[in-house]
Amino acid sequence: MPTNTNSNTMTGAEIVIKSLIDQGVEVVFGYPGGAVLPIYDELFKQNQIEHVLVRHEQGATHAAEGYARSTGKPGVVLVTSGPGATNAVTGLQDALMDSIPMICLTGQVPTFMIGNDAFQEADTIGITRPCTKHNWLVKDTDDLAETMHEAFYVATNGRPGPVLIDIPKDVQFASGTYVGPRGVKPAGYQPRVKGDTAAIQAAVELMEGAERPLFYTGGGVINSGPHASQLLRDLVKATGFPITSTLMGLGAYPASGDKWLGMLGMHGSYEANWAMHDCDVMICVGARFDDRITGRLDAFAPNSKKIHIDIDPSSINKNVRADVPIVGDVGHVLEDMTRIFRSRGAKTNKTAVAKWWGEIGEWQAVKCFEYEGSTDLIKPQYAVERLAEAMKKHGDYYVTTEVGQHQMWAAQYIPFDAPNRWMTSGGLGTMGYGVPAAVGVQIAHRDSLVVDVAGEASFMMTMQEMSTAVQYKLPIKIFILNNERLGMVRQWQQLLHGERYSSSYSEALPDFVKLGEAFGCGGIRCDKPGELDDAIAEMIAYDGPVIFDCLVEKHENCFPMIPSGKAHNEMLLGSRASGGGGDISKAIESDGAVLV
Amino acid sequence: MELKRGSSSHSAYHLGPALKEGEERRTLSVLVDNEAGVLARVIGLFSGRGYNIESLTVAETDHTGHRSRITVVTTGTPMVLEQIKAQVDRIVPVHRVRDLTSEGPSVERELALVKVANVGDHRVESLRVKDAFRAQVVDASLESFVFEVTGSPEKIDAFIDLMRPLGLVDVSRTGVAAISRGPEGM
Numbered sequence: 001m002p003t004n005t006n007s008n009t010m011t012g013a014e015i016v017i018k019s020l021i022d023q024g025v026e027v028v029f030g031y032p033g034g035a036v037l038p039i040y041d042e043l044f045k046q047n048q049i050e051h052v053l054v055r056h057e058q059g060a061t062h063a064a065e066g067y068a069r070s071t072g073k074p075g076v077v078l079v080t081s082g083p084g085a086t087n088a089v090t091g092l093q094d095a096l097m098d099s100i101p102m103i104c105l106t107g108q109v110p111t112f113m114i115g116n117d118a119f120q121e122a123d124t125i126g127i128t129r130p131c132t133k134h135n136w137l138v139k140d141t142d143d144l145a146e147t148m149h150e151a152f153y154v155a156t157n158g159r160p161g162p163v164l165i166d167i168p169k170d171v172q173f174a175s176g177t178y179v180g181p182r183g184v185k186p187a188g189y190q191p192r193v194k195g196d197t198a199a200i201q202a203a204v205e206l207m208e209g210a211e212r213p214l215f216y217t218g219g220g221v222i223n224s225g226p227h228a229s230q231l232l233r234d235l236v237k238a239t240g241f242p243i244t245s246t247l248m249g250l251g252a253y254p255a256s257g258d259k260w261l262g263m264l265g266m267h268g269s270y271e272a273n274w275a276m277h278d279c280d281v282m283i284c285v286g287a288r289f290d291d292r293i294t295g296r297l298d299a300f301a302p303n304s305k306k307i308h309i310d311i312d313p314s315s316i317n318k319n320v321r322a323d324v325p326i327v328g329d330v331g332h333v334l335e336d337m338t339r340i341f342r343s344r345g346a347k348t349n350k351t352a353v354a355k356w357w358g359e360i361g362e363w364q365a366v367k368c369f370e371y372e373g374s375t376d377l378i379k380p381q382y383a384v385e386r387l388a389e390a391m392k393k394h395g396d397y398y399v400t401t402e403v404g405q406h407q408m409w410a411a412q413y414i415p416f417d418a419p420n421r422w423m424t425s426g427g428l429g430t431m432g433y434g435v436p437a438a439v440g441v442q443i444a445h446r447d448s449l450v451v452d453v454a455g456e457a458s459f460m461m462t463m464q465e466m467s468t469a470v471q472y473k474l475p476i477k478i479f480i481l482n483n484e485r486l487g488m489v490r491q492w493q494q495l496l497h498g499e500r501y502s503s504s505y506s507e508a509l510p511d512f513v514k515l516g517e518a519f520g521c522g523g524i525r526c527d528k529p530g531e532l533d534d535a536i537a538e539m540i541a542y543d544g545p546v547i548f549d550c551l552v553e554k555h556e557n558c559f560p561m562i563p564s565g566k567a568h569n570e571m572l573l574g575s576r577a578s579g580g581g582g583d584i585s586k587a588i589e590s591d592g593a594v595l596v
Numbered sequence: 597m598e599l600k601r602g603s604s605s606h607s608a609y610h611l612g613p614a615l616k617e618g619e620e621r622r623t624l625s626v627l628v629d630n631e632a633g634v635l636a637r638v639i640g641l642f643s644g645r646g647y648n649i650e651s652l653t654v655a656e657t658d659h660t661g662h663r664s665r666i667t668v669v670t671t672g673t674p675m676v677l678e679q680i681k682a683q684v685d686r687i688v689p690v691h692r693v694r695d696l697t698s699e700g701p702s703v704e705r706e707l708a709l710v711k712v713a714n715v716g717d718h719r720v721e722s723l724r725v726k727d728a729f730r731a732q733v734v735d736a737s738l739e740s741f742v743f744e745v746t747g748s749p750e751k752i753d754a755f756i757d758l759m760r761p762l763g764l765v766d767v768s769r770t771g772v773a774a775i776s777r778g779p780e781g782m
């Protein structure tokens with residue numbers, strides 16, 4: 001607790017803690033060092049905020065992201081100057097690309113030493129300028145409280161994102177005046193939340209006449225809050241239109257809902273991608289036409305009128321031209337849209353839409369996620385399916401992932417019926433995201449089942465956070481689809497580089513079961529399909545964190561796949577769904593090869 | 597000093613007609629809080645996203661409110677130009693972005709200091725050109741002048757071109773300052 005509780009004068013370090021408390025912060029993910037010792041000293045003296053000591057600053061940022069995405073509250077990170085700050089950069093960029101609200105506090109060398117190459121000095125503001133929504137260097141303790149509150153405002157309003165405050169050590173020691181959070185917001189930053197009524201009206205008119213409509217939704221729905229997801233569900237029900245979503249938007253509309261076509265994009269479902277290609281009215285809600293979604297731009301939904309709802313004006317007309325742009329918060333706009341739609345008699349072109357559903361039914365009948373089963377090897381898809389079954393039986397579950405094939409299989413085979421349950425690194429594609437993100441999720445949801453669907457290579461990028469999980473008694477379950485390969489890289493090398501598998505297998509892997517034991521967690525290995533269900537049950541029942549080493553088929557590819565530079569209707573299917581394997585090694589042409 | 601015609605297309609001040617197909621040139625006026633690093637944010641955005649900067653000027657224009665005005669001349673397709681405006685506008689200390697080219701009439705001025713070293717006929721001729729352009733002499737020695745010339749970027753280009761054979765040695769240009777016509781402020 002600040003020592004001067006009766007006065008508004010306190011040290012910078014006290015101001016930091018007081019601001020955090022006044023902002024309702026319950027947990028900070030961090031790692032100490034010389035330049036933040038005064039703040040750590042204040043943390044020590046209070047017990048309203050829990051500090052979670054991670055094992056690497058990148059872990060703190062992803063943990064904060066997991067915490068933020070699963071709660072809707074901003075995540076808070078505290079790290080020291082120099083290496084502490086540079087280690088946090090990956091997580092800042094990750095949060096920027098996926099619009100995750102995060103406040104990162106960094107220590108800095110004292111103001112009078114800045115610019116002199118002092119010990120553990122880095123130009124943190126310069127380094128993080130392009131990977132934060134905004135950042136501040138506080139040079140005067142009197143400015144600190146206001147900056148703290150402004151930072152929370154910027155991180156959580158408009159399109160959410162990471163912000164950073166760099167606090168020199170002398171500013172932490174010096175005294176200054178504390179002000180509360182009420183009314184503090186930057187003058188130049190007032191994002192628009194209400195959509196333009198005329199534009200919403202125009203959108204509704206398009207929807208009424210649509211013959212082949214499609215909702216295309218994204219992470220913006222989830223960022224807008226549970227209320228927005230509910231509004232989306234109501235509007236889908238009222239219109240009877242099909243709906244697909246990006247990787248980031250999974251759970252906003254329930255996977256068990258009858259209008260759900262599955263995820264779209266590079267590894268999305270056959271029906272979602274075909275519907276996207278053939279639709280005549282696209283209602284894009286809180287998504288940003290990322291290249292993983294659109295495929296070849298000039299062949300993207302060529303005959304459609306596009307309605308685009310986004311809180312960030314710079315997302316509109318960036319990659320794809322919108323016919324009806326609506327700048328505003330998804331929740332506000334959907335509310336108005338539903339009201340206008342109802343007030344005009346809830347009209348849709350029922351005959352045409354029924355015919356559209358008939359076409360969609362044919363695409364659904366392809367059963368694009370079917371795969372060749374095996375009785376002696378565990379297929380990675382089978383492993384994820386069985387995991388999903390077990391989680392559903394368990395009830396309340398949250399899933400994080402690493403990056404690679406396993407991530408796509410998790411997105412394809414695990415159903416989400418609620419928002420804020422699925423945490424994955426979408427925009428940046430950061431291997432190593434999943435373990436620390438699971439730590440952050442479990443901190444916020446102590447009694448829920450939290451599983452990181454991992455690849456063995458990604459896991460090794462941040463596996464030191466298992467030690468954090470053990471320290472804070474966080475029973476996260478790391479479910480490794482161990483193909484002893486950088487599977488996604490291997491798949492691309494097979495497709496694009498003449499099967500020359502340059503550095504894409506994991507040699508000298510550790511014994512993950514023993515590793516689990518070494519960390520003080522559970523360790524389980526399974527390599528037989530017949531034993532998988534029992535092993536998964538054992539993992540879920542284990543009282544504590546577990547590393548589960550699931551040895552899977554090593555050469556499985558992830559399908560469907562829209563090869564780079566191709567259109568949605570040029571999607572490749574797995575051998576089962578396509579009725580015999582196509583020649584995937586010729587799937588990408590040379591002009592597609594430069595794309596990632 | 598050699599300033600070959602056309603070579604200035606690589607210069608930040610080049611305002612000639614060489615636009616790529618489908619591209620347009622726009623003058624943007626950006627009102628910002630004059631806080632540390634704000635220029636770096638704007639410039640970093642342009643370089644990070646691969647946008648062009650043809651001219652850039654910045655100075656504090658409101659000393660009590662600590663507001664600066666950045667004038668930036670940029671080029672791009674209409675879609676890219678719209679993106680540039682939206683991206684600049686979402687920088688937190690940016691208050692307002694105005695597209696002076698597309699939002700009604702505006703005036704643009706630039707100032708240049710132009711040094712020539714000459715004697716005899718060239719010296720006389722350079723003074724005549726100076727008069728024709730309503731330029732000022734701001735420094736003189738027995739074998740040199742520094743002229744101050746103000747006007748549109750095209751006028752300054754023309755002035756410099758005429759001075760080249762008359763002993764041009766140095767040019768310093770401010771970049772474009774621009775403002776909308778009529779009574780409305782930003």
Ligand SMILES: Cc1ncc(C[n+]2csc(CCOP(=O)(O)OP(=O)(O)O)c2C)c(N)n1
Nearest residue numbers: 404405406431455456457458485486487488
């Ligand atoms: C930090 C980082 N480095 C490199 C990559 C490129 N990359 C994408 S997927 C992948 C392989 C991942 O292997 P693994 O975690 O075992 O997953 P798998 O694809 O085998 O399921 C790599 C190297 C990345 N996404 N992130």
Ligand SMILES: [Mg+2]
Nearest residue numbers: 455456485487
């Ligand atoms: Mg792997």
